[in-house]
Amino acid sequence: MDGIAARDLSKLTAAAKSEPAGDGDPTSRQERIAGLAQAMYCAPAESLVSRRVLESLVRVADFGLVAISGLVIHFGFFGSAHSVRWPYFVFCPSMAVGVVLIFQALGFYRLGAFRNVLPRALRLVAGITFVYVVAFALGVALKFEPAVIWPFLLAWLAAALTLLLAARIGLAITVDRLIRSGRLTRRTVLVGGGGAADELLQQLADLPPADLQILGIFDDRADARSPPVVGGFRKLGTVDDLIEFSRRTRVDLVIFTLPITAEQRILQMLHKLWVLPIDIRLAAHMSKLHFLPHSYSYIGSVPFIDIFERPLADWDLLLKLCFDKIVGTICLAFLSPVMLFVALAVKLDSKGPVLFKQKRYGFNNELIEVYKFRSMYVDTLDHTASTLVTRGDPRVTRVGRFIRKTSLDELPQLLNVVFKGNLSLVGPRPHAVHAKAAERLYDEAVDGYFARHRVRPGLTGWAQINGWRGETDTQEKIQQRVEHDLYYIENWSLLLDVYILLATPFALLKTHNAY
Numbered sequence: 001m002d003g004i005a006a007r008d009l010s011k012l013t014a015a016a017k018s019e020p021a022g023d024g025d026p027t028s029r030q031e032r033i034a035g036l037a038q039a040m041y042c043a044p045a046e047s048l049v050s051r052r053v054l055e056s057l058v059r060v061a062d063f064g065l066v067a068i069s070g071l072v073i074h075f076g077f078f079g080s081a082h083s084v085r086w087p088y089f090v091f092c093p094s095m096a097v098g099v100v101l102i103f104q105a106l107g108f109y110r111l112g113a114f115r116n117v118l119p120r121a122l123r124l125v126a127g128i129t130f131v132y133v134v135a136f137a138l139g140v141a142l143k144f145e146p147a148v149i150w151p152f153l154l155a156w157l158a159a160a161l162t163l164l165l166a167a168r169i170g171l172a173i174t175v176d177r178l179i180r181s182g183r184l185t186r187r188t189v190l191v192g193g194g195g196a197a198d199e200l201l202q203q204l205a206d207l208p209p210a211d212l213q214i215l216g217i218f219d220d221r222a223d224a225r226s227p228p229v230v231g232g233f234r235k236l237g238t239v240d241d242l243i244e245f246s247r248r249t250r251v252d253l254v255i256f257t258l259p260i261t262a263e264q265r266i267l268q269m270l271h272k273l274w275v276l277p278i279d280i281r282l283a284a285h286m287s288k289l290h291f292l293p294h295s296y297s298y299i300g301s302v303p304f305i306d307i308f309e310r311p312l313a314d315w316d317l318l319l320k321l322c323f324d325k326i327v328g329t330i331c332l333a334f335l336s337p338v339m340l341f342v343a344l345a346v347k348l349d350s351k352g353p354v355l356f357k358q359k360r361y362g363f364n365n366e367l368i369e370v371y372k373f374r375s376m377y378v379d380t381l382d383h384t385a386s387t388l389v390t391r392g393d394p395r396v397t398r399v400g401r402f403i404r405k406t407s408l409d410e411l412p413q414l415l416n417v418v419f420k421g422n423l424s425l426v427g428p429r430p431h432a433v434h435a436k437a438a439e440r441l442y443d444e445a446v447d448g449y450f451a452r453h454r455v456r457p458g459l460t461g462w463a464q465i466n467g468w469r470g471e472t473d474t475q476e477k478i479q480q481r482v483e484h485d486l487y488y489i490e491n492w493s494l495l496l497d498v499y500i501l502l503a504t505p506f507a508l509l510k511t512h513n514a515y
Helices: 006-017 035-042 051-078 088-105 111-115 118-141 146-180 194-204 239-248 263-273 314-349 398-405 413-420 449-454 475-490 494-507
Strands: 186-191 212-218 233-237 253-256 279-283 297-299 302-308 355-361 367-373 424-426 458-460
Touching: 051 088, 051 111, 051 146, 051 314, 088 118, 111 146, 118 146, 186 194, 186 239, 194 212, 194 302, 212 239, 233 239, 239 263, 253 263, 263 279, 263 302, 314 367, 314 398, 314 413, 314 424, 314 494, 367 413, 413 458, 424 494, 449 475, 458 494
Parallel strands: 186 212, 186 253, 212 233, 253 279, 424 458
Antiparallel strands: 279 302, 297 302, 355 367
């Protein structure tokens, strides 16, 4: 998706300030949202780049540059492998660790340091030189030959400095591009207007532009306590509007500016917002209650109380993505003969295409298209799953009954995992848009149903291996599915994913609910 840069957002904000807020009777949720909100979600932002992951990768890169340059210089000094000094294979990584620790102490792994290389260049040179001086002293103490270690360290210092400075310049260019595209900036909305929001906005105004990008304010109140403009930012709608807004454009952080004493009102709003895959914080800048320092998180010097965290973020998200791509590719290669056999059986059994594409709900309620082997006759295909498949359903082909019972019809979704990236190997199963339980849509049958969409859906999940797959003819069945999905989201770990994958073939042997 095309990104929306901070400078473009400023233009939208300026344009929206001159527009009157809509006061008419709403005909749709989208029409209720102010013009600025519509402009924002018509230009959806690219995904956020995790600062924690970026900082960790820079540490790893610094370690690698120092260690590898040392080993290369070592081979240059000592020639062939027969004359290699093996203590140096411990010495070089140890030096690299020392450089990373010094850089950490000097604050070189903060976003501001990534952007401003030249003002910190002298400190960088001083820091790495200090490490090499200490290394020379240790080398002499360990009886390394001074005539050898001194020129070796000088050559290594020159190489490491050159590589690190070049890498930092490249990093500064990359980070600057990411900031200008908005991918390193947390897109933030405030819930609650009035004086508390105005004071918070004044305190946040001192932050570097790369830290937060305030999109606007949402508030259920329509009286003098919630004016249409606070601190130069427009009121974009109600809390219900915020749910729709965050599903159309990227929102990373929601900040409640309500006082902690407004407990009931906060709980009512949280009951609506907890279904979203975003961080939710309660501003504590005006609270008279004082908690222990570790009870707060900070943005700049402003304290916040953490209420909800995005289920998968930073390294967890990257780890799961790598797991999906690597293991998914292996599964696709291993199961390709089975998929070819099923495709041939489907083709020979009835007329029509082998694959069936269906719209389903994905991450954050986004509509995605998933692949399945066709299990119904072409003239009875149900693209929205408005009618449940039941035992002996005449719409299902002979091959279709077998592949549905064994879930072989789901195997093409490996293509979604490996190539499209809109499915995960493990996660809540994606449901069709009109799927029902006891003649009620799933979201009507289960309170908080959309909370299962806070992570990407999966081919298999905790609910499936615990027997909750197949037909959902009663409200209890979909309720149990959702409860198991929420348990998975709240207790996710890579080991849990591995366990679910290994348990799935055994769970497929139980076919009493699969038609």
